[in-house]
Amino acid sequence: MVDIVKIRYKQAGKIYYFDPAGFELYPYDCVVVETSRGEELGWVVASPSQVEESSLEQPLKPVIRLATAEDMARERQLEEKNQSAVSECIELVDKLNLPMKLIRAEYSLDENHVTIYFSAEDRVDFRELVREISRKLRVRVELRQIGPRDEAKMVGGYGRCGRELCCCSFLSEFDPVSIKMAKEQNLPLNPQKISGVCGRLLCCLDYEYETYKAAKAKMPKDGLKVITPVGKGEVVGGNPLEEMVFVLLESGANAEVPLKDIRPDKEGRRPDASLHR
Structure with a gap:
């Protein structure tokens, strides 16, 4: 151990x-x-x-x-050097006509090393940039390309919910997010509505995915013939979280019935039909 x-x-x-x-x-x-x-x-x-x-x-x-108090003070002072390093690097990027966007620079506490983060659509040959910025700053320089999610985490901001971005406030790792998660939660598949400031799918799509998945597994399939306390009908939807089923009755009326009060119509259903999804 x-x-x-x-x-x-x-x-x-x-x-x-x-x-x-x-x-x-x-x-x-x-x-x-x-x-x-x-x-x-x-x-x-x-x-x-x-x-x-x-x-x-x-x-x-x-x-x-x-x-120590001196270490903390030095960390605050380095923020000015970080900003200065970015400015110097931006000038060289323009001079060398490189297709890259400078995000942030971070000096080590002992000021012997500076890491400069950038984003770019493709791989960038920045060897000449490293040589020139190293001579200018007189320190060991590392350039690191980051993706859109890491850029949002580093720059910060607020989401459509009005709160600070999750990646800035508590998410230490990025979990995979898929369009399937949006579908499972019956969200509109409009990219503008389910994407974050980074342009990628919202991280929060993952938070309730398993809950919706489990809740929807209990719900009857759309089109299933069922018997309810208010008559026979066909399932046309539902609210999985509240366990309510939307039924189109034979009379033509729409009813909202608790899941526990629903049972399959054995006479009206297909031989292969089941109550749950």
Whole structure:
């Protein structure tokens, strides 16, 4: 077993494992950790615990120290350098006529490394850009291409619901989202209504998908002949969450009947028909 501590660098950021290095750590402690990019500021997600060494993909890097007031002040000061790095890089992108959009720059806490994030429709040969921006900033530079979802997470904003984007506030990982989830929830398949600011399907389509799927499995199929307390009819729809079934009665009237009061009309249904979907 190996001692580990879970740490993330920013709100809703991915969680990484580090060696607690003997420090007594608690949730929300701010620490300085060693990473492949140099020293970084991070926040403890949970107190140290143990995991099987075989479950680790690579050796753990250590927690260097609990963050000091100076570390916190330096992190705030670096924000100006981050913005300056983006401005410098934008000038070079225009000069080299590269088809890319600069999103953000992030200096490591020790200022020995800067990562510049960008988006582009296709792969970009940015080798010349790296050489020139490295000479200009006099620091080791890494350019990293990100997708639309990561761009939205990094830039931030608000969704159609009026709340801060889920990816910025609590989603640390992006789960796959499919059009099937929208269909299962009877949502309009208009891309403008089921897409987020990133242009991809809304992450929240995944939240209630399993609930709708389970609820719809209990509902009778459309077209099924049924018997209700108000007469015989044919199922034409329903409200899965409230377990209400919409029935077109033989009289021509429409009725909304609780699922528990519905039973199949054995005389009127097809031999292969069943009550549920």
